Amino acid sequence: LAVSLIDGCTDWSVDYLKYRVLKGEPVRLKCALFYGYIRANYSQAQSVGLSLMWYRSSGLGHGDFEEPISFNGVRMSKEEDAIWFRPADLQDVGLYSCVLRNSSYCMKVSMSLYVAENDTDLCYNSVMRHMEKAELSKSKDITCPDIEDYTEPGKDPHITWFKECRPKQWRASIIQRRDTLSIREVKEDDIGNYTCEVTFGGFVVRRTTELTVTGDSLSLSLTHTHTPTRSYIFPSKFDILWMNIYF
Structure with a gap:
């Protein structure tokens, strides 16, 4: 990850973990700072006077203008070190940044959230x-x-x-x-x-x-209308494909 110092805050850019969820399903978006960047959990950070703030980018690119998130406590809520979406909607797609800071310390990382709909007539995307x-x-x-x-x-x-x-x-x-x-x-x-x-x-x-x-060994039968069935053996590994071939 690229790290930079912006306005006195160490910015770890966008975390490698990408959150992907189907529309209508819940998702917990966790502040990645507590899962690989600092040796402290949320309770320990609170105990030494650090505050956790959340921001959302106006666009999909890192560095776009960010604004503080106003939690309504209904569909989207802040709970300890995470944001809960109950449920996620298409409008939630974007970058979410968590900032841990006090008067002398500041660290930030962003997480991406992708929300999609099921494919037509299917239960998945x-x-x-x-x-x-x-x-x-x-x-x-x-x-x-x-x-x-x-x-x-x-x-x-x-x-x-x-x-x-x-x-x-x-x-x-x-x-x-x-x-x-x-x-x-x-x-x-x-x-x-x-x-x-x-x-x-x-x-x-x-x-x-x-x-x-x-x-390891797949056979493919080719049936001819005037000749007996012929089998061909492929010794190497192939993805299995099933075909009926008629002449």
Whole structure:
């Protein structure tokens, strides 16, 4: 990260962590200063007289004019070291800066927030999907990522899994454990989009993972109307593509 000194304040520019959320879902945007920049948490900073202020840029570029955020306490609220959006809206897209300061100390960092809508007739946005790969006949775990802020401490989250946005009766070799869907033996039919759903404070949080499958030896059958089926073996690893070819 680029660091600069502006008006006596150490500015760490924009943090590498980018917040991405679907419209209508809650999101907790945490001040990154307490998660890698200083050796203190929010309570410790308060105890030595440091105040935490929040600003929002008028544009998407770092260095654009910033104005203090007026929290209404309803849809957007300041809670300890974070801003909560309950829920996020498209108008919330932008850069958010947290500034920790007193009369002799000042440090600042910015975080980006991206809000998107679901793709038409789907329960996810394709750009915001997580990507995973698995190998045929091997085991694979698909996790429900980044849900720590939307579960009760000390309790296992109640997670519902969907495939292609529809409820599914999983076969016996697919087991759900806490925040993970475990596939003991990957098959061709396991290719696709897996969505986990968590209920939190009257809202729903969803994460979608696209699973692709590779294999050490894949066969492709080409059927001719006048000749027997011919199989071709590819020894190297390819993404699985299924085709019916007619002559």
